[in-house]
Amino acid sequence: MKHFDLYCAVESDPLLVEPLSPGKKVWLDGIDGFFDQYFGRCCPDQIRFVVLAIKRSSGQFIPNTRDGFEALPFIEARVVNREEVRGEVEITSVLTFGNWLTQLQLENDVRLSDLPESLKPWHSTLVRLLEQASRTGWAIWKSSQEYWKNLDETSAIYVFETESEIRCAVLKTNAVPSFLFRVNKDKRQ
Numbered sequence: 001m002k003h004f005d006l007y008c009a010v011e012s013d014p015l016l017v018e019p020l021s022p023g024k025k026v027w028l029d030g031i032d033g034f035f036d037q038y039f040g041r042c043c044p045d046q047i048r049f050v051v052l053a054i055k056r057s058s059g060q061f062i063p064n065t066r067d068g069f070e071a072l073p074f075i076e077a078r079v080v081n082r083e084e085v086r087g088e089v090e091i092t093s094v095l096t097f098g099n100w101l102t103q104l105q106l107e108n109d110v111r112l113s114d115l116p117e118s119l120k121p122w123h124s125t126l127v128r129l130l131e132q133a134s135r136t137g138w139a140i141w142k143s144s145q146e147y148w149k150n151l152d153e154t155s156a157i158y159v160f161e162t163e164s165e166i167r168c169a170v171l172k173t174n175a176v177p178s179f180l181f182r183v184n185k186d187k188r189q
Contacts, residue, residue, distance in 0.1 A: 062171065
């Protein structure tokens, strides 16, 4: 299982309006959540996150389609300057979320029964999504909530099939880590 984070960007955010490439430095707002933690004094230097563009008019920021979901920007960066509620990062890698999801090496398969407690209530939804991905190659579940009501909410689940496995990306909120895991096709339950 690999963790990653969400960064919610508004229209004027440098991650949305400037061309991004390795070596570029940008300031990120330490919105309530993980960036506040990363920009504190005793935090990791390396961060990775998917960029979600917030549409102020609708509050919607997670795509409903496979292409839209996989096209989201995925950034790995090194924190170079911390100012508690914001920080400057140097971008080390820019990929699409779909590329990162498929290229990342995952060492162990996960059985649904072994998932963290926070995902136990999602067991039946995950089973349904896994079954759909087995038939169609992918499946997406997206929360109907316009805005997060609590810090540990599940925002979306994206399940897709590869040649030998099924991968599942669980997007939480910007306050807690999201994660990617794989399920062996023969050991789903």
